[in-house]
Amino acid sequence: MNLHPAIDALLAAHTPLPAPCERARARNTLGISLEQLAHAIGTSTSALQAWEEGLAEPDGHPRDAYAHFLLRAYTVVDYRTRTATPTPAPDATLKAALCVLCGKPATDQVAGYPQHLTATECAQTNGPVQPAPTPATRRQEPAHSIPSARRPNPPPPARTGQDPIRDAVTAAMTTHDGDPQKATAALTANAIPDAMRLLNTLRVGGRYDIVHHPALPDMLRKPSPHTPDLIWEARLNWQRPTAPRQTGPVAILDMNGAYLSALKTHLPLGQLQPTRPQPHDARRAGVHLITPPVWEHDSHLPNPLGPRAESGPLWITEPTLRLLLRLSGPRHALCEPPVIHESYTSGSTENLLEKFRTTLRDARARALDEDDAVTLDYVKALYSKFVATLGESTYNRDLRRPDWMHIIRAQAFANLWSKAYKAHTAGLTLLRVCGTDELHLQGDWRQVLPEGRDLNQVKLKDTHHVAALYPQAQPQSQVPCTHPSADKRRYEYAGGRYIGCHTCGGDLCTSCWATHLTPSDTPFEYNDDNLCPACRQTA
Structure with a gap:
């Protein structure tokens, strides 16, 4: 049995953590990013950054994993120190470059930029520019030293405004010469990366960090x-089992966004x-x-x-x-x-x-x-x-x-159910609730649900009669087709013969070509013929 992992874990659990300023240096020396280390030890990047800045201390399993990392990191750093080639002493003959953080002379470099290694050095450096090493004896960063956690950032790209959505729409319209259809198609095609970019931008400085790829149960x-x-x-798809007694119009409402x-x-x-x-x-x-x-x-x-x-x-x-x-x-x-x-x-x-x-x-x-x-x-x-x-x-x-x-998604369905319950308790008649955003109501719904286009409002999509949902509730009388130029055309679908009325688009009796049919006129056993009751008796 290999006891080395257990011994490493025991040492990590009982090893005091180094000072916060040294933690970031250990990570940066090995070229490990915040995201890589946070993912490896099972924590968020914001928590790891807080540990490195001394704003918080780890505990539990993340603390053990972090201590183990630091222990192994210093082992690697120590090996690099013993195998590194000695560097010559600095020669103060040239002028030092200016620190990218404070603008004062600095003889050290971080990631190729002149920079003080601590905030104390930035505060204490004063006076005229000091000599810097000559090219032959230029001081280099020792192989075993650990650079500062803070690195110079390139200047942000110039922006046209403070609204990324407006900027994206303006750029798309410019690219496509003001064609709204082409601009919409281009913006829609890039919606996923744009949404992630917008989310990451708005999450900067947020109180909570996002764990992007957690393990899934x-x-x-x-x-x-x-x-x-x-x-x-819990997606809703409900219709009232029986037709209501009221015969008034039914409003189809849509929940905005x-x-x-x-x-x-x-x-x-x-x-x-x-x-x-x-x-x-x-x-x-x-x-x-x-x-x-x-x-x-x-x-x-x-x-x-x-x-x-x-x-x-x-x-x-x-x-x-x-x-x-x-x-x-x-x-x-x-x-x-x-x-x-x-x-x-x-x-x-x-x-x-x-x-x-x-x-x-x-x-x-x-x-x-x-x-x-x-x-x-x-x-x-x-x-x-x-x-x-x-x-x-x-x-x-x-x-x-x-x-x-x-x-x-479940929250959208729960919001729809809550709107339906609000309408029911206000005395409105619920006929249908379906999808994420559709309500069929009977009654003065504007007194209960505000109409508009805002997120807390609803909009009217359409109106229909009760017979549209409950055909058996209001049987229609047989009405002859009196249109003199009615187009009696034959067409077939669903295995039966049908004749459509050119005036209303309804189905006509396939025998007399004059009587409009309702669903109750064509029981299952007569679907292939689609005859009106009178023609069915004489057939």
Whole structure:
């Protein structure tokens, strides 16, 4: 049995960490980036940077892994020191170059730039320019020295403004000579990398860092590229079982920017870990294996879990679980609380993507005010493609968070259910709730749901009658086709003979060519002939 790994771990756990300023030097000497080391020891880049700056200290498993890295790093550095070729002493005959940080004389170099190695040297350097080494005896960085963690950054590229979305649209319109269709196509094609670039820009200085490629638990892994994982997103597809008594018009409403609004949800920060399922911890988010409660209101309200045919436990995401827990509380008392068997969660925040969401929201509002269709389509492509490619997608390799994808989608469905419940409690009649953004309502819905194009408003897509959803509720009388130039054309589909009316586009009796047919006139056994009741009796 090889005991070396165990011994290394024991030494790392009991080895005091070096000073914060030395930690970054050890990493930089080996040419290891923050991202590489953070991924190797299982932490975030922001946490690692805080350790190197002395703002925080590691603990637990990350501390052991970090101590082990530093121990091995100094071993490598010490080997380089013993094998390095001695360098000649500096010769003070030439003028020293100016430090790129403070503008004062500096004889050391970092990454090819003249620079002081510490902030103290920058503060203490004064007076005239000092001589620097001659070319023959120029002082070089010793092979065993560790450069400063701070490196000179190249100047940022010049920008045309402070709005990256407006800049991208302006550049696309200029490139395509003002053609809105070509500009929209080009912007949509680049929506995924643009969304990631915008997200990374807005995350600079953020309180929480993003873990881009965490290890995934089994329920979030696809068995094959064409087989979905085990997460149930609770997509709604409900229609009222019976026709309502009212005969008034039915309004089809659309929720504006459903996925954009759903970006404000509780997202797990790090890798999902098994946690105690009971009681539910509101400070964490993830996926949960539950036995759903019985839903007894399907006659007038959709099941929050959607149309699930199978019974038994299922994996759901944080928004669905929080919705079920809220509905089982004393305020609503619509169902029993779900039984939680397993939970895989991480510490969470509702504001992880808030800057990203508000930037897209403001760009969308500006585009609506300016009637800018190109920007409107571009913004929609940014957030819709961002959500769609968060999983195991080949189109976005910068961020793989299928847990976020399922959570954001489930949040959109939960938001739609909440709007439907609000309409129901206000006395409106729900007829259909489907997808992420569609409601069919009967009643004065404008008194309940504000109309408009903002994210907290709804827009009217269309209106129809109850018979469109419930044909049997209002049978139509037989009306002869009296149009003198009606085009009685024959066409075949679905295995039967049909004749269409040129005036209304409806189906006519295939025998008399004069009587309009309704769905109730063509029972299954007569579908091949499509005869009206009168012709069927004489046939």
